[in-house]
Each structure stands twice: as structure tokens, then as C-alpha cells.
Amino acid sequence: MKLVESAGLIATSFRSLPPFELHRPAGAEAAARLAASLPRSAYFAGGTDLVAQYNEGWSADHVIDLSRLKFLRRIERQCDALLIGALVTHWNGARSRKVRGALPGFAAAWARIANVRVRMAATLGGNLMARRTRYESPVLLSAAGATLEFVTAAGPLSMPVSAFLASGAPASALLESVRIPLLPGMRFDYERSPRPIATQALALWAGDEGRPAGRVALATEHVFPRVLDLDLSGYASLAEVRGDAHTIAARSFEALPADFADPVTGNAWLRRAGAVLLSRQLKRTAW
Amino acid sequence: MVSYLRLHFTVNGTPQALRIPANTLLLDLLRDRIGLKGAKVGCSRGVCGACTVLVDGQPVAGCSTFAFQAQGAMVETIEGLARDGALHPVQQAFIDHAALQCGYCTAGMILLAKALLAHDPDPDRATIVEWLSSNVCRCTGYQLIVEAVEDAARRMRQAAQDDPGAEA
Amino acid sequence: MNSCSDVELRVVGANLPRKDAIEKVTGQALYSTEVSLPGMLHAKVLRSPRAHARIRSIDVSAAETAPGVHAVLTHADIPKHFMPVYGYFIKDQPLVAVDHLRYVGDIVCAVAAESEAAAVEALARIRVDYEDLPVAASIGAALAPEAAELFPEAPPGIVPAYGDGASAILRPGKNICYQFNYTTGPPSAFERCDHVFEDTFHFSRMHHYHLEPFVTVAEARADRINLWSACQNPFPLRKELARMFKVPENRITVNVPFIGAGFGAKNNCKTEPVAVMLAMMTGRPVRFCLTMEESFLTNTQHAAILKLRTGVMADGRFVARESDIWLDAGAYSDASPLVAEKAGYRIPGPYRWKHIDTRCYCVMTNTSPAGPFRGFGGTQTTWAGESQLDMIARRLGIDPYEMRLKNLLKLGEPFVPGESGIDSDLKEGLDLVAREVGYFDYRKSPPKPKGVKARGVGLSIGFKDGGGVNKPAQARIKVSTNGDIYLHCGTVEIGQGARTALAAFAAEILCAPYERVSLPEINTDYLPFDQGTNASSAIAVMGQAVACAADSVKKQVLEFAASQLECPASELVLDNWTIRQGEKRHPMVPMIMRYYGGTGFEFTGEGYYKAPSDHHAPLEAPCVFWEIGWGGVEVEVDTETGQVKILRLVMSGDTGRSVNPLVCRGQEDGAAVMGIAQTLFERMIYNDAGQLLNNDPLVYRVPLAEDVPASFRSITQEQGHGPGPFGAKGAGEATILPVASAVANAIEDATGARITELPITPERVLEALTRQQAK
Numbered sequence A: 001m002k003l004v005e006s007a008g009l010i011a012t013s014f015r016s017l018p019p020f021e022l023h024r025p026a027g028a029e030a031a032a033r034l035a036a037s038l039p040r041s042a043y044f045a046g047g048t049d050l051v052a053q054y055n056e057g058w059s060a061d062h063v064i065d066l067s068r069l070k071f072l073r074r075i076e077r078q079c080d081a082l083l084i085g086a087l088v089t090h091w092n093g094a095r096s097r098k099v100r101g102a103l104p105g106f107a108a109a110w111a112r113i114a115n116v117r118v119r120m121a122a123t124l125g126g127n128l129m130a131r132r133t134r135y136e137s138p139v140l141l142s143a144a145g146a147t148l149e150f151v152t153a154a155g156p157l158s159m160p161v162s163a164f165l166a167s168g169a170p171a172s173a174l175l176e177s178v179r180i181p182l183l184p185g186m187r188f189d190y191e192r193s194p195r196p197i198a199t200q201a202l203a204l205w206a207g208d209e210g211r212p213a214g215r216v217a218l219a220t221e222h223v224f225p226r227v228l229d230l231d232l233s234g235y236a237s238l239a240e241v242r243g244d245a246h247t248i249a250a251r252s253f254e255a256l257p258a259d260f261a262d263p264v265t266g267n268a269w270l271r272r273a274g275a276v277l278l279s280r281q282l283k284r285t286a287w
Numbered sequence B: 001m002v003s004y005l006r007l008h009f010t011v012n013g014t015p016q017a018l019r020i021p022a023n024t025l026l027l028d029l030l031r032d033r034i035g036l037k038g039a040k041v042g043c044s045r046g047v048c049g050a051c052t053v054l055v056d057g058q059p060v061a062g063c064s065t066f067a068f069q070a071q072g073a074m075v076e077t078i079e080g081l082a083r084d085g086a087l088h089p090v091q092q093a094f095i096d097h098a099a100l101q102c103g104y105c106t107a108g109m110i111l112l113a114k115a116l117l118a119h120d121p122d123p124d125r126a127t128i129v130e131w132l133s134s135n136v137c138r139c140t141g142y143q144l145i146v147e148a149v150e151d152a153a154r155r156m157r158q159a160a161q162d163d164p165g166a167e168a
Numbered sequence C: 001m002n003s004c005s006d007v008e009l010r011v012v013g014a015n016l017p018r019k020d021a022i023e024k025v026t027g028q029a030l031y032s033t034e035v036s037l038p039g040m041l042h043a044k045v046l047r048s049p050r051a052h053a054r055i056r057s058i059d060v061s062a063a064e065t066a067p068g069v070h071a072v073l074t075h076a077d078i079p080k081h082f083m084p085v086y087g088y089f090i091k092d093q094p095l096v097a098v099d100h101l102r103y104v105g106d107i108v109c110a111v112a113a114e115s116e117a118a119a120v121e122a123l124a125r126i127r128v129d130y131e132d133l134p135v136a137a138s139i140g141a142a143l144a145p146e147a148a149e150l151f152p153e154a155p156p157g158i159v160p161a162y163g164d165g166a167s168a169i170l171r172p173g174k175n176i177c178y179q180f181n182y183t184t185g186p187p188s189a190f191e192r193c194d195h196v197f198e199d200t201f202h203f204s205r206m207h208h209y210h211l212e213p214f215v216t217v218a219e220a221r222a223d224r225i226n227l228w229s230a231c232q233n234p235f236p237l238r239k240e241l242a243r244m245f246k247v248p249e250n251r252i253t254v255n256v257p258f259i260g261a262g263f264g265a266k267n268n269c270k271t272e273p274v275a276v277m278l279a280m281m282t283g284r285p286v287r288f289c290l291t292m293e294e295s296f297l298t299n300t301q302h303a304a305i306l307k308l309r310t311g312v313m314a315d316g317r318f319v320a321r322e323s324d325i326w327l328d329a330g331a332y333s334d335a336s337p338l339v340a341e342k343a344g345y346r347i348p349g350p351y352r353w354k355h356i357d358t359r360c361y362c363v364m365t366n367t368s369p370a371g372p373f374r375g376f377g378g379t380q381t382t383w384a385g386e387s388q389l390d391m392i393a394r395r396l397g398i399d400p401y402e403m404r405l406k407n408l409l410k411l412g413e414p415f416v417p418g419e420s421g422i423d424s425d426l427k428e429g430l431d432l433v434a435r436e437v438g439y440f441d442y443r444k445s446p447p448k449p450k451g452v453k454a455r456g457v458g459l460s461i462g463f464k465d466g467g468g469v470n471k472p473a474q475a476r477i478k479v480s481t482n483g484d485i486y487l488h489c490g491t492v493e494i495g496q497g498a499r500t501a502l503a504a505f506a507a508e509i510l511c512a513p514y515e516r517v518s519l520p521e522i523n524t525d526y527l528p529f530d531q532g533t534n535a536s537s538a539i540a541v542m543g544q545a546v547a548c549a550a551d552s553v554k555k556q557v558l559e560f561a562a563s564q565l566e567c568p569a570s571e572l573v574l575d576n577w578t579i580r581q582g583e584k585r586h587p588m589v590p591m592i593m594r595y596y597g598g599t600g601f602e603f604t605g606e607g608y609y610k611a612p613s614d615h616h617a618p619l620e621a622p623c624v625f626w627e628i629g630w631g632g633v634e635v636e637v638d639t640e641t642g643q644v645k646i647l648r649l650v651m652s653g654d655t656g657r658s659v660n661p662l663v664c665r666g667q668e669d670g671a672a673v674m675g676i677a678q679t680l681f682e683r684m685i686y687n688d689a690g691q692l693l694n695n696d697p698l699v700y701r702v703p704l705a706e707d708v709p710a711s712f713r714s715i716t717q718e719q720g721h722g723p724g725p726f727g728a729k730g731a732g733e734a735t736i737l738p739v740a741s742a743v744a745n746a747i748e749d750a751t752g753a754r755i756t757e758l759p760i761t762p763e764r765v766l767e768a769l770t771r772q773q774a775k
């Protein structure tokens, strides 16, 4: 529904969409320049979130269809990072050999987003750029410590996912790809069973001198992910982490702010159940 | 500032060339211009799947797909499934298992099942449930639909065995 | 009646294809959303963004001149002699707001334009100045001393006649539009009880989430109004519109194409009044189709608070129950008084009592109007009653199954004085689900807790009366010269398979192939009267009218044949449009042509049914049939996170006789799955400001195929005691009733912790476990 302050609520949908002009640029820079030059424009990837935005009352004069930007569909494994193009769909991304090879836990988590029909159309970039609390790429990519690579009219721009979630990207920036650092021994786990109440993603890797390091990202349907760094400094190996999972989880969740809660679920449960689930995640991931 | 485009695509095998405003939804094009009303208008939000059609074999929600996205594609709707008066095996299985009630989700569910069986002719129950979880059926509780798809898969595999030349 | 029953049934009980199957699987079935008339305009409405407000001023001039606009409708545009308010017992909902807005979504004004886009553009140009009023977004807030009245002046309303023990009052208190009371037996019964327990239960509300939106196409031509609408009760709708628009009923035609489900929502005025008014104003056909977001703002289930005071003997026998039930009626009364009747009346459950005293209040709040919803008050009362039964059993140290047995009504025993007898063997059903879910094995050897996971089983018996109150139904059957059968009845095909079942009755009784029966589309001009497709009444009420019509035709045919063959009709048997006389066969067609000539003839039979009125029955007519849903659940509770997993779920209803077993199973599966969702996650979430937080088809979560427990089974019983043709009863609501309480009971069995508020979220379970451990 669209809220017009001076009038009231009006039920809009794609069907009541005013006409727009369609643009189909062939390159990322061209797309970013176009978007910067056109007022009230929107990038169109899979469209599965844009339809919601229209139902919420937003509309566009210009739609910039990204489907010709084949480059944004690539997945690349570099020596220290996994690069995923913004137009990679949930379906293709989660099934990609490169993703599964580099970070099987991440691929498995990605495979569970949405449903088959939506996965085939929806893109990672759209999921992120929609910047909605209930979408899952923010929590997955926060745990993974990803960086977002944009093309803007003023040139390239990269930004940690946390900064993007906090304040958004510059207007008309085009997300080109998502860079997930592949730290030594990196592994990934995702606890989705309480969704939509909450989900949490865990990344573990070998940090300084090969000592275990990790972080967990926790999000609810209404709140953006909160990242908690695990203090694993006292542990020499993953086996030790696993053995002490309960204590580590409990300690980590002490850092969860008391105001981390939403209209549906209170802080007490998020804290208590979150710690329990983290301890289980550590047990199944730290091997 | 209306922008138009010329759209070439096939619907249920028939080539179409139409001039359409860019903001035309695939669902409206099919229903209002081409007159195929089998895909339904449900949530208009990409959630329920009552508007599901197949674009190059892939199930998409017609309510959240613009017609321009179907440029050059092969679109299939529920109306194109029966051939020469013979129902598609998935359609027949839906009848035999009473896998429909109000029928509003039925076209979408059948097309979803067709896409699944093209992708995986021998799906286990979990895979069927996973695919069917793309669409909402508020009436049936899903059990009879799952059973119908299991049965359709069996029948189609049997038919393929009996007549290896026939298309699935 | 049922003159075929001496021979083996051919149609009834067979899994014949649904009458609507071919159309629906090929995409040819037409719904109201497909109706399109030449020159048709599109309506859109402006809705209140405030939960409670007064309109200080409204300026629609810029909308009137917007491109493509044909009419702008505000309250001021309605002719003075119309009565532009609607509702069931209480006419409180305005066609468009007068100046008082009572919930987010209340209709401020409407526009008819060339397209929806043009209508949206025009609405955005309207200027409204709102003055906020204090908001009461929940039962508690509306009853608080400082709450503002939603209706400072009393809207017109009626209280129907009630029988023994039942009564009702309009506006008994602030923000209460209706109060239903029922009492029987002496209050002194409480004094003899060994224990009296008082417990309070909270019930959250769902939305119907029917996939086909609310939609109407209306045209007002010459002196006629024609409409095509997704409406479950076209005849009462016609009456309501005739009253509102001051038009004779025979100048209004309501056509109902297939309906894309309703679950109760599509009763009475929804999109119709605005569409008709705009059609009158523009002289053009007008289509008014809501989005799903608007559906959330149109009709919902009733949230409720139920306080039960139950007196028992130490051995677990029920003695007396006093209850207060507050239903969240939302901003307009809609069907709330009817739901209150049922919630108040059903609170005893299927048990024997010495005394019952119940009050049910419809509380007006600044939220979406609540109305009929599958279960109709029975879902709320089963949640509370069946939960409390287990709580009491545990307090007394009695097994909940045993406690049920001690109190269950026997087959044929009246529900309460003046009522009809229970038409299911309640123990038979309970034993079935208890056995299937492994209840007795659990009792013999309870499973050892597996780490932090605790397992338990729970039972519940959902209970409601079925068939509607005092509901008449009429049907007509015509048989053409060739023996083709027309079944005319007003039962709307909303997915439940009613037309399939009714056709089966006709075919069975006329000893004709099922394929020969056809049912025309619903049209209030041609079809005999029907009160509405609700209360699971198609089989038990309309079914009897159809059987009666079929018997009438058959009698005429046999008498005609007897006169032609010059023999007594009793010697003749009708069999597939041939008359059998001993070994001899006489085809009907030549006989008809011989007598009526080459142009042929049609035999027509009329049928009628209504449960006879009776002042001793509390609701003025005894209940037609009892709709019972038995449930057994096995759960696993994660005691560290509060997450609940359903390991086994068995739900069962008694159809008396399944006219089409697969269709019956579909009803029971569907109702049970709705129940699972209500139990575990599905609900509308309002904040204190009266804003619906999950007003989005995605964020408002409904069950998908993956949400159905892998072990789920619904088992249809055919106990054979139903009042309908061939012993059939209604189906479709029974199995939504027992799910929530069975799950809560199983959780208590597993952990000792009790949940009294829906939905059963992990947070609530963990809180209950914490309370339990603190004890």
C-alpha cells in the first residue's frame, strides 16, 4: 500500500503502475551513468523485490534492465577471495561448483533462501540492494565479512557489507559483485530453523598463527544483522573450540546489546536461544 | 514518456509479435491481450504463484514479470498443456487425486510440477515438496497435490519406457 | 427418501472426478476476476492511514478533474434515501466513511476511472485532513476505562429470538456491540464441586488468505443492477443490497462464477456496495478488485480471550463451567454477533455438565473487522476447553484420555437440554487418533528424554455444531427428455466440492450416471433460494433439499411410466432413464415422445429442507449435525530453545458417510494444515497504534508444502449417523479445531510446561519452561 501523507492509503500494484521508460544498457559503467542521469530510476534484476516496492507505493519513471550485463553473472574463485556477480541468481549461485568448492557451508545456506520459483529469478545483488531486514544475504555476507564492489558514475567503489547495511550505497550505485574473503581454513554454518523469527550465520577460520578465529551474525525479521566477534584467543585448535562450545557461545552473546529485539521477539529469547544455537553450530562446524 | 517495445515470443508454441508499453506485465499480456486467463491473479506480489507460467521451461510469477523479460522466449501456460484433446499426465493426476479444491492455485501448481518433472523425472517426495513450496495452496493442505505429482511422475516414466520416442 | 439405498450405492462413496475438475486443470474455469464487460471502469478506494480518526475536511476536486476519472464517491454523493450501512445483526459499516474512521484501511472515498492506474493517480490528489482519536487496538485497550467509544451513537441492530437458556443484549457496555449469554442447570452445582479451576487463554487471529481477491463487477442499467461477485451467500447479499439501494430484490441479479476460496470471508457485503454505487453514478460497468494487502484490511478471524471457571469432582467428572469470552470484533460488527453466539454456545465442548453459564462479548477495536472464519468460534472454544481439560487432569493426577472418557457425551445424548443428540461416537474417534498417534504406547512406556529434546503426546476433540442456525435450503431438479439432469441449487462452489457431492446425491437417487448431472452457474434470478454457503451446511442441509427434489422427480417419472404402462408404480424401477418392470425394460424417451410429442418434456421436482424450529432449542432450532474433529499429536520440544517439532500428527473427522472420499480427505487435510499454521506461527500482528505490522502477502506467513509435518495423516471416519442423505454429515471445519490444543497438551506432556497463548512460538515455550523450572 502506498501512503500519500495528504490523502491516505492507496493499494498499488504492478498493475496500477504508471508508464515508465525502459533502458537496456550493455555495460556496467553505462548503466551507472544512465542511472545517475535519470531521476526516479531503478535497476531491474530479477524483479522479485521490485514488485514488493511497487506494492508499497514506490514507482519509477525509468527502469534500467540489467539483463544484458552478462559480466555480472560470473562467479570467480581467486586465490584469496570468492567473487560473485550481482546478477547471479540464488539458484545458480548455490549450485555453482566454484561456490560449493570454496565454501560449501555458504552454498548450502544460500540454497535454502526463498523457494525454487523465486530462486531461479532472484539475484544475490537484488537481495542485498533491497536492503530489507528479512532478507538473508545480509546475515550470510555479514558473517562472511564480505565487501561489495560497486560501479558508480564517479568510478568504482568498494564498501564492507556492514557499512552498506548501516547507511546504504550512494544513490544510483550499481552493485557489480560481492567479494567474500577466503581466509585459511574458512568454514561456514547457517542456522535457519527459527526463521523468520531469527537466523544466524557463523564463519570460522584460522587467524593469526593458525589460531581459530570466528564471527557470528544474528538477524531477525525486523532487525539487520548484528555481528559478534568470537573471542577464541585462548584456544589453540578447533577441537578445543568444539570442546568448549557452550562457554564460548555464552560469552559471545554477552556482547549482544540489550536493545537487540523486535516487535515480535524479545531480547531474552534472542540471547538465550542464540547462545544455545551458536554452541550447537560450533560443535558441528569446528572439526 | 511511455516507451513501447516490440515483443517477439511464442505462447504455447504460437509465435507472437506485439507492440506493447514497457510497463506491461507478462500476466496482463497473457490474460488481457492474448486472452489466456488460466494464470490467475492472486497476491500480485510474487508470493502465491497463482499466476505461474513457464518461460523457457522455468516457472515464473507472471504478476512480477514484465513482458519485456520474455523477449525471444517460449512461454507456456496451462491452456497449452493438453494436446489433441488429451490431458497432460500431470493434469490427469490432479483430477484422479482430487488435488484441487477452489482451483485458483491449480494452474500454477500443475505448471510447477511440469517444470519439476522436466528437471527431474524421478523426484523423491522431499524434492516434490521443495518445488511445490514455491506456491501457496490455501485449500488442500498440499498432501493430495504431492500425491498427484508422485503419481504423474510414475505415469510419465512408465510412458517414456513404453514409448521411448515420445516427448516427456 | 434415499430410495436407492436398498441397492448398492454406485455414485455415493466412489472417488469420481470432481464436477469442476476438467475446467480447473485446463485453466478454463472462470472466476469473478475474469469478468470483463464492454466499457468497464475500475474502482479504487482511499483508505484511512489512521487507526482512529475524524475527517476534519476532505477535498476531492483535484481527483474529479484527473485524467480518466468518471466518478469520485464520498459520503456526500450518496442519495439521501439510501441506507448506506451494512452488517449482519448490526448495521454499522458505512459504504464509505461518513466522517469517523475506525481502523487502518477504513474506506474514506472511492474513484471510478478508465484504469486502475488512473484511479490511483486520482486518489493521490485527494486532500484529507485527519484528526486523530485515541486508539484501542486490542480487547484490553478497548475495555480500558480511558478508551474512546468507537460508536458514540448506537447503530441500528437486532437481537434474534433465542430459545431456552439463551439470550443476548446489544451494547451492554462501552465498545461491546453484542453480548450473547447461555445458561443451563442450577448455579449451585459449583458448590458441590471438589475443585474449581480458573484459567485464561489467548487466541491470536489469522487472515483467510483466500487466493482469489475480493472482487465485484457491477452494472446498473435501466432499472436493474447486475453483479458478478465472489460471494458465498448471494441471496442474502441481494437482500442487503436491495435494502441499501432501495431497489426491489427482483431488479438485482447476483451471478457467482467459481470462487477462489473464502473460508468465511466472502459472506455479505465486501466489494459489492462500492462497485454498485459507482456503477449507479457512472452508468458504466465498474470492476472493484482488491489487492491482497487490502484483503487483510477487509475481514479476519476473531482474536479472543477466554476465561474458564470449571468445577470438577476429584475423580475428574465435570460439573459446572462458567465462562467469559471476549472476541476481538475489529472496527465493524460484520458477523461478530453470530460468532459470539457460537463461541458462547460451544464452550461446554462434547461433555456432560450439570451447569453451564457463559457470556460472550463482541469487543470493538480499531483493527480490521473480524467475521466468519472456518471454525466460527469453535476454534477459539476448542483451544481453551481442550487445553483446560488437560490442565485439570494433570492437576488431579488423572490421565487426560481417561478424563475425556469420563465426561464424553454418548451417541444420541443431547448436547444440552433441548438440543439434538450427538451424532458421532466420540470415544470411537478418540480411540482412533490416540491409537494412531501412539498415545497408549506412551502411557505404557514413556520415552526417555533424548538430551535436551523432550517428547510428549497430546489429544484433543474439536467440537462445533454444523449446518447453520435455522437454515432453509431449496433445490430443483429437471430431467430432460433424454434423461439429462439439471441440478439447480444455490450452493456456491468455493472449492469444498459441494457441487460434486450434490450431483452425486442426485445421480444416486435417480439411478443415473453421475456424468449426466450438470449444475448451472449461480444466478439469483433462476435458482431457488439458499441462505449461503457456510457452516459446512451443503451436505446436511442442501443435501436434504436435493434428495427431496430428486425423490420428487423420481416419483413423477415412475407415476408417468405407470400411467403409460398401465400398472402400479410400485412395480417399476427407474434405472438410467429406462423403466424396469421385472425382466422387461422400457426406455423413457419413446414413452415421453409418445405422450408429450416430438418436442419432448422436462420433469421437474422441487426440494426443501429446514430443521424445524423449536423454542426449547437454545438457538431456536436444534443443531442439524455435530462437527467433530479428533486430534492426536506427538511433539518434540527443544528445551533449550523452545522450538517445537511435530513428530506425528493425526487428525480425524467424521463425515457420517463420505460422498466422495478424496474430496472429504482434501477438506480435512486443508483444515488441519490451517490449524498447524495457527498453532505454530500464523497470525496478524498489530501494534498499539493499530497498524498491522505484517500487512504483506510474504511477511504474513501461511503454510507451504514444506510446513506440513512429514508424518501428517488425516483419517476420515464414516460412522454413519449423519442426518444427511445416506447418513452423511458436513465436513470441512472439523480438523482445524483440535490442532492447537492437542499441540499444547503434547508440550505439557513432554515438559510439564503449559502454553495458554497462540501461536506457540519458541519464545513462549521457553518462557513457560522457565516458569515451570522455577516452580
Ligand SMILES: Cc1cc2nc3c(=O)[nH]c(=O)nc-3n(C[C@H](O)[C@H](O)[C@H](O)COP(=O)(O)OP(=O)(O)OC[C@H]3O[C@@H](n4cnc5c(N)ncnc54)[C@H](O)[C@@H]3O)c2cc1C
Pocket: A042, A043, A044, A045, A046, A047, A048, A049, A050, A051, A066, A086, A087, A112, A113, A114, A115, A118, A121, A122, A123, A124, A125, A126, A127, A128, A129, A130, A134, A135, A136, A137, A173, A174, A175, A176, B045, B046, B047, B048, C698
Ligand atoms: C515468495 C518469496 C519468498 C522469498 N523468500 C526469501 C527468503 O526466504 N530469504 C531471502 O533472503 N529472500 C527471500 N525473498 C526475497 C528475494 O530473495 C529477493 O526478492 C531477491 O533476492 C531480489 O533479487 P531480484 O534480482 O529479484 O531483485 P530486484 O527486484 O530486481 O531488485 C531489488 C532491488 O535491488 C536493486 N538492484 C537489483 N540489482 C542491483 C544491482 N546490481 N545494483 C544496484 N541495485 C540493484 C533494484 O533496483 C531494487 O531496488 C523472497 C521473495 C519472494 C517473492
Ligand code: FES
Pocket: B040, B041, B042, B043, B044, B045, B046, B047, B048, B049, B050, B051, B052, B061, B062, B063, B064
Ligand atoms: S499473483 Fe503472482 S505470485 Fe501471487
Ligand code: FES
Pocket: B100, B101, B102, B103, B104, B105, B106, B136, B137, B138, B139, B140, C211, C260, C261, C495
Ligand atoms: S485449491 Fe484453492 S488455493 Fe489451492
